[in-house]
Amino acid sequence: xxxxxxxxxxxxxxxxxxxxxxxxxxxxxxxxxxxxxxxxxxxxxxxxxxxxxxxxxxxxxxxxxxxxxxxxxxxxxxxxxxxxxxxxxxxxxxxxxxxxxxxxxxxxxxxxxxxxxxxxxxxxxxxxxxxxxxxxxxxxxxxxxxxxxxxxxxxxxxxxxxxxxxxxxxxxxxxxxxxxxxxxxxxxxxxxxxxxxxxxxxxxxxxxxxxxxxxxxxxxxxxxxxxxxxxxxxxxxxxxxxxxxxxxxxxxxxxxxxxxxxxxxxxxxxxxxxxxxxxxxxxxxxxxxxxxxxxxxxxxxxxxxxxxxxxxxxxxxxxxxxxxxxxxxxxxxxxxxxxxxxxxxxxxxxxxxxxxxxxxxxxxxxxxxxxxxxxxxxxxxxxxxxxxxxxxxxxxxxxxxxxxxxxxxxxxx
Numbered sequence: 001x002x003x004x005x006x007x008x009x010x011x012x013x014x015x016x017x018x019x020x021x022x023x024x025x026x027x028x029x030x031x032x033x034x035x036x037x038x039x040x041x042x043x044x045x046x047x048x049x050x051x052x053x054x055x056x057x058x059x060x061x062x063x064x065x066x067x068x069x070x071x072x073x074x075x076x077x078x079x080x081x082x083x084x085x086x087x088x089x090x091x092x093x094x095x096x097x098x099x100x101x102x103x104x105x106x107x108x109x110x111x112x113x114x115x116x117x118x119x120x121x122x123x124x125x126x127x128x129x130x131x132x133x134x135x136x137x138x139x140x141x142x143x144x145x146x147x148x149x150x151x152x153x154x155x156x157x158x159x160x161x162x163x164x165x166x167x168x169x170x171x172x173x174x175x176x177x178x179x180x181x182x183x184x185x186x187x188x189x190x191x192x193x194x195x196x197x198x199x200x201x202x203x204x205x206x207x208x209x210x211x212x213x214x215x216x217x218x219x220x221x222x223x224x225x226x227x228x229x230x231x232x233x234x235x236x237x238x239x240x241x242x243x244x245x246x247x248x249x250x251x252x253x254x255x256x257x258x259x260x261x262x263x264x265x266x267x268x269x270x271x272x273x274x275x276x277x278x279x280x281x282x283x284x285x286x287x288x289x290x291x292x293x294x295x296x297x298x299x300x301x302x303x304x305x306x307x308x309x310x311x312x313x314x315x316x317x318x319x320x321x322x323x324x325x326x327x328x329x330x331x332x333x334x335x336x337x338x339x340x341x342x343x344x345x346x347x348x349x350x351x352x353x354x355x356x357x358x359x360x361x362x363x364x365x366x367x368x369x370x371x372x373x374x375x376x377x378x379x380x381x382x383x384x385x386x387x388x389x390x391x392x393x394x395x396x397x398x399x400x401x402x403x404x405x406x407x408x409x410x411x412x413x
Contacts, residue, residue: 018160018222019146022075023139025085030136033128038135039094040124041082041101045110054316054338055105056080057224057289062101066093076222078146078160098123160222161230165215170233172214178237181209186398187255187368187390190378195397199368199388200253200283203242205234224289228259235262239271247278255283255313260294263301272308279309285336288316302332313368327362336368339377339391359384 029036043051043059060082066072071087086094102122105111110120126135159165183206187199211220220227235258242256262268263284275282284305291298291314305312313334314327327335359367364385372378372391381389 017146019142023143026139035088036128038126039084044079045120161226169215176214198252200255202255239267243274257285283311285313285315335362336370339371
């Protein structure tokens with residue numbers, strides 16, 4: 001296995017970075033500059049808590065309306081900046097999309113500020129009719145830095161996925177020892193008296209450990225669409241392992257992350273046969289980005305899961321994304337929303353009311369606060385009527401409860 005993994009790493013060692021791909025694009029249009037322009041969204045200038053991976057993915061998705069069906073290409077740079085290469089595109093459409101993005105990050109001073117006031121810019125625009133050389137120099141500088149830092153450093157997270165590297169990494173993942181990188185984390189119900197019960201135990205693949213085994217030096221999250229393809233292979237491996245579970249004897253419900261396409265696959269049908277009549281013990285977690293990119297198949301999958309008795313959870317949510325859709329339109333059992341400092345920063349009566357409205361929109365019974373790493377997060381959530389939690393603080397609570405129960409059992413013997 002180690003030998004196979006090493007051969008894959010060697011084979012993909014020449015993978016391109018988004019910076020080098022952008023530079024190729026800029027150089028390729030050197031002699032056709034009319035009606036071309038580039039837009040840089042400086043997400044790297046945002047506050048740290050606004051630069052989490054899910055923020056970057058949501059920001060990239062906000063440009064879907066102009067990248068679909070038009071000559072526009074989006075590059076997600078290694079430092080999290082977004083670059084749009086536009087040809088014969090109405091500038092007003094781009095400005096409208098950028099405006100929506102400013103609203104998403106309106107609590108951040110960079111997004112809320114004026115790009116012409118001398119401070120950090122949120123957006124820069126380069127018209128190729130008069131600023132081509134300036135942007136070309138910038139693209140060359142980016143590519144040079146990425147070449148010097150191929151595996152990270154100075155804000156770089158590793159080489160980005162591209163179709164060539166994806167195929168080879170996909171092969172490595174299909175052979176990786178998946179059981180060795182599986183982790184488990186409980187979600188619980190907490191009331192005024194403390195920990196009440198286990199809601200479910202989530203089994204998931206540690207992507208950091210899988211990356212070290214199958215794709216060292218690569219940022220598997222650099223391209224959300226290619227990553228979704230890769231996770232279909234991961235889903236297949238996980239389902240193949242879980243068909244050996246004895247669901248009749250399970251005390252706590254099991255939660256697993258799946259792609260929409262994976263739920264509709266023959267591999268899931270085999271898993272369903274193994275689950276049998278115990279579907280109420282299984283929670284299927286679907287990612288927001290996957291659901292909204294394939295809403296037709298999601299509807300098919302969700303209806304089938306509901307009819308079979310599975311519970312469905314929508315994951316990958318945060319306060320920003322909740323402002324852009326009505327949870328009532330998606331008939332799922334749970335919504336998992338990541339805790340972040342945006343919940344408590346700049347707290348005023350108005351912002352508290354807005355957050356309360358978001359919780360009510362989801363429904364307190366369906367709201368699971370994820371990444372609950374502190375007691376402060378639990379206290380804040382309980383104040384809003386939220387009682388379902390998952391995160392490192394919860395892990396410690398469950399561990400202490402298990403130790404307490406073990407001591408009580410030993411005392412009786």
